[in-house]
Amino acid sequence: MAKTLVRTDFNFEGQTNVYHGKVRDVYSIGNDILVMVATDRISAFDVILPKGIPSKGQVLNQIAASFLDATADIVPNWKLATPDPMVTVGKKCEGFAVEMIIRGYLTGSAWRAYKEGCREICGVKLPDGMRENERFPEPIITPTTKAAEGHDEDISREEIIAKGIVSKEDYEQVEKYTRALFARGTEIAASKGLILVDTKYEFGKADGKVILMDEIHTPDSSRYFYADGYQEK
Numbered sequence: 001m002a003k004t005l006v007r008t009d010f011n012f013e014g015q016t017n018v019y020h021g022k023v024r025d026v027y028s029i030g031n032d033i034l035v036m037v038a039t040d041r042i043s044a045f046d047v048i049l050p051k052g053i054p055s056k057g058q059v060l061n062q063i064a065a066s067f068l069d070a071t072a073d074i075v076p077n078w079k080l081a082t083p084d085p086m087v088t089v090g091k092k093c094e095g096f097a098v099e100m101i102i103r104g105y106l107t108g109s110a111w112r113a114y115k116e117g118c119r120e121i122c123g124v125k126l127p128d129g130m131r132e133n134e135r136f137p138e139p140i141i142t143p144t145t146k147a148a149e150g151h152d153e154d155i156s157r158e159e160i161i162a163k164g165i166v167s168k169e170d171y172e173q174v175e176k177y178t179r180a181l182f183a184r185g186t187e188i189a190a191s192k193g194l195i196l197v198d199t200k201y202e203f204g205k206a207d208g209k210v211i212l213m214d215e216i217h218t219p220d221s222s223r224y225f226y227a228d229g230y231q232e233k
Contacts (some may be wrong), residue, residue: 002054004040005086022048023060023220028092035037036080036101036214039065043220046152058085064215065086071184075177077212078204093204093211096166097146098155100178103198104139104186106130108223112196133225146202173210175204185217188193195230197223 003051009024012035017028022043027035038061039061040052065088068079080088103110110121111132119126122142143160144152156177161168178201189196202214216219 004052005052005057006039006041008037009041010035010037023057024214032077033080034057034090034092035105036090037084038088038215052078058113060215060220061086062220063218064088065186067185067217068190068212071216074180075212076186076209078189078214080207090213091206091211093106093206094215095146095202095213096170096174097153097202098143098160098165099146100174100203101142101144101198102139102178102182102201103136103142104182105133105135105195105197107197109200119175122154123158133166133230139179140177141178144200149226170205170210177201177203177212181212181216185222188217189224191225193227195225197225199223 007020012027012029014029015027016030019026021026023039023041025037027037027038029035033054037145038057040054040056042051042053048201053199062085065079068077071077078093079088080091083089083090093132106114106126113125114130115132119128121140124140124142126140141157143155143157144222145155146152155165157171160166161171166174181201182196182199184198185196196217199217201212201216204211204213
């Protein structure tokens with residue numbers, strides 16, 4: 001049976017802290033560097049499951065690294081190097097306490113809420129008469145709070161700014177980056193016969209600049225459809 005790596009316990013030179021997240025183990029080196037290990041852990045509905053999937057961490061890390069490189073012309077990101085298939089080394093950022101969810105299609109939790117009569121998600125109004133998996137005229141952004149443990153909660157753009165979670169200037173920049181990243185991800189997915197349905201991005205600041213953090217466009221952070229047959233559904 002293939003082995004899985006579900007937890008690490010390294011002690012790097014200059015290490016100041018370690019954080020074991022839902023899927024990744026993150027080591028702080030000095031004041032400026034993070035070493036992020038993508039483990040084989042599985043997180044579903046904000047719960048860490050007891051068993052991992054062999055090679056999952058390697059696949060996630062390599063997909064994320066590839067997309068970070070492919071979008072570096074859009075937004076600066078935290079990645080410095082990938083010295084191992086499961087490891088990314090990057091710049092430490094002060095993360096914003098929100099996750100930017102962008103949806104191109106009405107599916108998942110958004111569809112469940114819509115089916116029950118909800119016509120507004122995170123301050124975004126939705127039209128009547130939509131069907132499950134239908135494409136939105138324009139992708140919608142539905143942010144959530146970023147919870148270290150437990151469930152993330154929906155929050156509107158207006159609440160984020162009013163509560164000072166992210167400044168108005170920074171949030172407007174993050175929104176622009178989110179839409180540009182989703183457009184690039186959509187193009188790349190289409191070239192592989194896929195549809196990028198929805199995804200999440202995390203941002204922070206380093207040296208006064210907004211920085212893209214963590215993973216992007218991976219199967220853990222995104223939903224994809226096969227393009228073939230989508231119109232038939």
